[in-house]
Amino acid sequence: MVRTPDLYSRQLYGHYKVQHSLPRSSVGIRYKPMDSSISYCSRFGNQNPSLKSILASGFSRNESIMDVSWSSKLIREYMDDGFFEDAVKVYLKMLEYGVPVEEFQFFPPLIKAFGELLDIGKVREIHAHLLKFRALDDIYVENSLLGVYWKCGEAEDAIQLFWKMPVKDSVSWNTMISGFYRSGDNRGSLRTFSQMIREHGVFPNRVACLSALSSCSALESLAHGKEIHAFVVKSGFDDDFLVSGLIDMYMKCGDVKNAQYVFDDEESIRMNAVIWNVMINGYVSNGNLSQAMDLFVEMLGTSIVPDSSTMVAALVLCTELLDLAVGKQIHGWAINLGLNNDVRLETALTDMYFKCGDTKTGLDIFKSSRTRNTVMWGAVISNCAQSGFPIEALDLFHNYIIEYGFADSVLILAALRACSSLTWKSKGLQIHGLLVKSGLGSDVFIGSALIDMYAKCRDIESAQKVFYRLPDRDLVSWNALISGYAQNRSPDGALKALRTMQSEQIRPNTVTSACVLSACAYLSTVNLCKEVHSYLFRQGFGSNILISNSLIATYAKCGDVKSSWTVFQNMREKNEVSWNSVLLGLGIHGHADEVFVLFEKMEGAGMKPDSATFTALLSACSHAGRVEEGFKYFTSMVEYYKIEPQLEQYTCMVDLLGRVGDLKQAYDMILAMPCVPDDRIWGSLLAACKIHGDKRLAEVVADHIMNLDPTNIGYRILLSNLYEDYGKWNEATRIRTEIKDMGLKKSPGCSWIEVNTDIHTFIASDRSHNLSVEIYDALESLTIQIREEGYIPQSPSVTLGLNEVIDVDNISFTVENCLFVSRKQ
DNA sequence: GTAGGGTTAG
Numbered sequence: 135m136v137r138t139p140d141l142y143s144r145q146l147y148g149h150y151k152v153q154h155s156l157p158r159s160s161v162g163i164r165y166k167p168m169d170s171s172i173s174y175c176s177r178f179g180n181q182n183p184s185l186k187s188i189l190a191s192g193f194s195r196n197e198s199i200m201d202v203s204w205s206s207k208l209i210r211e212y213m214d215d216g217f218f219e220d221a222v223k224v225y226l227k228m229l230e231y232g233v234p235v236e237e238f239q240f241f242p243p244l245i246k247a248f249g250e251l252l253d254i255g256k257v258r259e260i261h262a263h264l265l266k267f268r269a270l271d272d273i274y275v276e277n278s279l280l281g282v283y284w285k286c287g288e289a290e291d292a293i294q295l296f297w298k299m300p301v302k303d304s305v306s307w308n309t310m311i312s313g314f315y316r317s318g319d320n321r322g323s324l325r326t327f328s329q330m331i332r333e334h335g336v337f338p339n340r341v342a343c344l345s346a347l348s349s350c351s352a353l354e355s356l357a358h359g360k361e362i363h364a365f366v367v368k369s370g371f372d373d374d375f376l377v378s379g380l381i382d383m384y385m386k387c388g389d390v391k392n393a394q395y396v397f398d399d400e401e402s403i404r405m406n407a408v409i410w411n412v413m414i415n416g417y418v419s420n421g422n423l424s425q426a427m428d429l430f431v432e433m434l435g436t437s438i439v440p441d442s443s444t445m446v447a448a449l450v451l452c453t454e455l456l457d458l459a460v461g462k463q464i465h466g467w468a469i470n471l472g473l474n475n476d477v478r479l480e481t482a483l484t485d486m487y488f489k490c491g492d493t494k495t496g497l498d499i500f501k502s503s504r505t506r507n508t509v510m511w512g513a514v515i516s517n518c519a520q521s522g523f524p525i526e527a528l529d530l531f532h533n534y535i536i537e538y539g540f541a542d543s544v545l546i547l548a549a550l551r552a553c554s555s556l557t558w559k560s561k562g563l564q565i566h567g568l569l570v571k572s573g574l575g576s577d578v579f580i581g582s583a584l585i586d587m588y589a590k591c592r593d594i595e596s597a598q599k600v601f602y603r604l605p606d607r608d609l610v611s612w613n614a615l616i617s618g619y620a621q622n623r624s625p626d627g628a629l630k631a632l633r634t635m636q637s638e639q640i641r642p643n644t645v646t647s648a649c650v651l652s653a654c655a656y657l658s659t660v661n662l663c664k665e666v667h668s669y670l671f672r673q674g675f676g677s678n679i680l681i682s683n684s685l686i687a688t689y690a691k692c693g694d695v696k697s698s699w700t701v702f703q704n705m706r707e708k709n710e711v712s713w714n715s716v717l718l719g720l721g722i723h724g725h726a727d728e729v730f731v732l733f734e735k736m737e738g739a740g741m742k743p744d745s746a747t748f749t750a751l752l753s754a755c756s757h758a759g760r761v762e763e764g765f766k767y768f769t770s771m772v773e774y775y776k777i778e779p780q781l782e783q784y785t786c787m788v789d790l791l792g793r794v795g796d797l798k799q800a801y802d803m804i805l806a807m808p809c810v811p812d813d814r815i816w817g818s819l820l821a822a823c824k825i826h827g828d829k830r831l832a833e834v835v836a837d838h839i840m841n842l843d844p845t846n847i848g849y850r851i852l853l854s855n856l857y858e859d860y861g862k863w864n865e866a867t868r869i870r871t872e873i874k875d876m877g878l879k880k881s882p883g884c885s886w887i888e889v890n891t892d893i894h895t896f897i898a899s900d901r902s903h904n905l906s907v908e909i910y911d912a913l914e915s916l917t918i919q920i921r922e923e924g925y926i927p928q929s930p931s932v933t934l935g936l937n938e939v940i941d942v943d944n945i946s947f948t949v950e951n952c953l954f955v956s957r958k959q
Numbered sequence: 960g961t962a963g964g965g966t967t968a969g
Contacts, residue, residue, distance in 0.1 A: 484968085
């Protein structure tokens, strides 16, 4: 069991000095004469009496016989027990005594293991000792140290060491090529690969090709990848790893054809499941979904056993295809193959169920999982946040924090999205605090989500603050800010931000354009809308369906229904949103008959009407006073299309009922509907009460509104006007006094008209315009004309729940406003 | 004794 000291040891014996304790060691190591009583098979560690006894026995230094074999075993025991530091110290001691490095062939693995501790200070210390003892003359030791520096993330140290190496072999080069790749410096990796060949005349072996291929994949550098491919073929390298590496490289570079070529050319190697997996994943990530499915099915027909990665790839494919049925089958197979405890598979399953709409099963898998990790939590929390369960998302997020004490950027993003959709600012603030603590404050993705959260919570100031504190702004963060302004009724802010963004040389994309268009819609500035339109056309977004849909809506809201219609007609491809937008646009301009015809055409085109379609139809009926059709559509929506009416549709119906004076039914409908009434639907009824003079109901309705929103001044004024109409001056005064007492202030409502590029704004009794005399003359004659035609000029009061309630007083009549007239009853 | 080994989940 124990070797007698060999000749070599005997020769060296004279040089050994054992008087020093080991550097920085907690325990001194002494070399001991051979002692057969020591069991080398015992394990050191807590229950390890042998080490202690060895050390405690205090070997007599003078009698010590150095034995390489003995020391080697001691080192090995230390390594096995994870005492790398002690193992290293024994080794260093041996070097100090002059034992040649070659004697310890397991030193390189020791350095490697030591590097796993990722203590760079200790690694550098050892480096110094190795230099001192000239151990770095051994290329194995040097290469190992090189690898350790890369593993510890110390690229600079590795690079320095590498270039100082007097002799570099292919392992040294390959360590550098893969080190650069793994530290994310893919260019450095390829640069080294090329230097090796060109400047040092070292030909790459298959290891070098594999690492370099990985770098090409990461850089999506097809040209370099092809060069390596050619070299691989010329060199006759032929193995599974290179084949999958090549296929992966072609797929990542988007060259599906060449990936297929490699795959088809390697029939003999196709018995390897990984190669199929790489192909399937490649097809999925390149969007070739049907080819991915075909290949998966083909694979099932072979004798190759799909592994968990195959299942994961297939599940990702089902998620993309929203194919729940196949997803469920894969779930079944996974259980049969006993793969269901694989956390990646469980995560892919969870994601698939959520995305395919089966939230319950998704949650069940998560809850019963025994292998949950952060990614799986992320899958569930993000999906809850995105699929209408923001409260559940935040609950889960909270549980995660309790369990793990931290959150990564994916979880924080999901939590912020949940806060956005709930417009729950206090929770959003908490998460903001948490992410600052987690050091994610300067993450540009999170920054954009924060901007969006604050903007949705109507706190544009905080959104601005976050934006201006971002260390880097990209298009997404600019878009978040611009959209924030647009959502917060600050179209000017949106346009100003757009200009600043452009001055920073950041080009708007389709999302920016959609936000700017919504600002245009709010400003009703048709010229600006046209400007954006032509910009989009020049940028080649002309055929973007999202953009065209925004244009249809914006032109209509700006009053240019003709342009809205033109955009719609010119669309090569239309979706449901396009149809809904044009129906809504035509409807708000009173073109009810066109809307009805178009609705038939929409169905004829194979489009499925949804809730928004019916909002558009009912709104058209409201605007045109088409009560009968309104009821018809409402009934068919519920009975034929099986669409549950939402608040929007109820608001349209209340408006319609209000128009025909059926106030009681309108009131009953509000009380009976399953959704919570908001101020708009009550406002609509209140306006109807005013028109039809139902003072009693008006008071009841007003009560509801005041409870909903005690500080809303518009409705108070509407009610006071109503009292005035019926001569109830005391009541009217009471309300006006209430408004004063509550300190409510009203910003004057204004109207505006765009003439050429100028926008002219008017408020009530406004005489500031230089043509005000002419304007008022025109207004007066128009009013007379309207009366003569048998109409009663009516203040624009309440719209159909689609727009803001317009304050009734302080309205000046522009020509546009004259459209708001009601037919004499 | 040193380098490398492919695909895969939010």
